[in-house]
C-alpha cells in the first residue's frame with residue numbers, strides 16, 4: 001500500500017528544463033524526430049562524435065600495462081591540472097610561473113562550478129553572486145544550493161537581440177563591493193552573445209575598481225571561434241592585471257568527453273602562499289563530496305595536451321566542429337530567407353557558439369515539437385551542433401510555420 005511508504009508524501013519533481021528535452025525526445029516514435037535541446041555535437045550524419053585523437057589516446061592508455069587503477073589524489077591528476085591551467089591561462093601566464101594558481105580536477109564544468117561555489121560559501125566574505133540574465137539554467141541551482149545568494153545582472157536585450165551593455169554596467173556598478181560575478185568566458189549560453197574585446201576591457205576595469213570577484217565559466221573554449229587562445233581572451237585579460245579570479249573548465253564539448261565528466265577548477269590568487277592555503281581548503285570541500293575524481297577522462301586529456309602532435313590533431317578536429325556549427329548557422333539563415341519567413345533572422349549568423357537563441361516563444365516551441373517532432377528548450381534555444389544539411393530544411397519549415405501560424 002502506497003500510504004504505508006515512508007516516502008508516500010514525496011511530490012513528483014518536474015524534468016530538468018534541458019536534459020528533460022532528451023527524455024521527451026527518446027519517448028517520441030516519429031522517424032523524423034530531431035533533438036536540438038541539449039548542447040551535444042553531432043556529425044553531418046546526425047551521429048555523436050568521438051574525436052580521432054581521443055580514440056588514439058585511449059588506445060595508448062589501454063596498451064600501457066604499467067597503468068593501474070589506484071585512487072587519484074583528492075585534487076586529481078597532477079599533469080592534467082597543470083596542463084588545464086596552461087590551456088586556459090596561456091602557456092606563458094605569469095600567474096602560473098609565479099605559482100599563484102591552484103587547479104583541482106573536478107567532475108566536468110558542473111562539478112568545477114559546484115566545488116568553487118562551496119569553497120566561496122565557506123570562506124569568502126561576500127556571499128552574493130551575480131549571474132547574467134538569462135544564463136545556463138543550472139547556475140541558479142548550483143550557486144543557490146551551495147549557500148550563496150544569487151542575483152541577476154542585465155545581459156541580453158531581446159529588442160536588439162544583442163548585449164544590454166549599459167544595463168550590465170549599471171547592475172555590476174550597483175553590486176555590493178566584493179560580490180562574486182559569474183561570467184561566461186565565451187559563447188554565452190543560451191544567447192550566443194558575447195561582449196567585444198573593448199567591452200570586456202570596460203567590464204574588467206569596473207569589476208576591479210569595485211573589488212568584484214570574477215568567476216569564469218569556460219564550457220566552450222575553442223568551440224566559439226575555433227581558436228583555443230581567442231576563446232580564452234576574456235579570462236586572460238583578467239589574469240593579466242594581477243588580480244584574483246576563479247575559472248571552471250569543461251572538456252565535455254571541446255574534447256567531446258561529455259560522459260567522462262572531465263573538468264577543472266582553477267583559483268588564481270595574489271601569492272603562491274595564498275594559493276597553497278586555498279588548495280588545502282579545496283581538499284576539505286572535495287573529500288566529503290566524492291573523495292577524489294575519476295582517472296580515465298583526465299588521463300585522456302593529459303595524454304593529448306602533453307604531446308605536441310596529439311595537441312595539434314586536437315586543434316584541427318576542434319576547428320572542424322566549430323566550422324561545421326558556423327556553416328549550419330549560414331544554412332539555416334539562408335533557408336529562412338528563401339522561405340521569406342517574416343522577421344529579421346540575422347542574429348542566427350551573428351550569434352556565437354553552440355546555440356542560437358531564436359526568439360521563438362514557448363507556444364511556438366511547443367507547436368514545433370507537436371507538429372514537427374523538433375525538440376528544443378522552451379526558451380527558444382536551439383543547439384546548432386545538432387543540425388545537419390539534411391535537417392536544416394525541416395527546421396526551417398517548422399520555424400516558418402510556427403512564426404506564421406502561432407502568435
Ligand code: PLA
Nearest residue numbers: 018038039108109110136189217219250252
Ligand atoms: N556551463 C555552461 C555555460 C554550460 O552550458 C554547461 C553545459 C556547463 C557549464 C556544464 O557542462 P558539463 O558539466 O557537462 O561540463 N550545458 C549543456 C548541457 C551543454 C547541460 O545543460 O548540462 C546545455 O545543453 O546547456
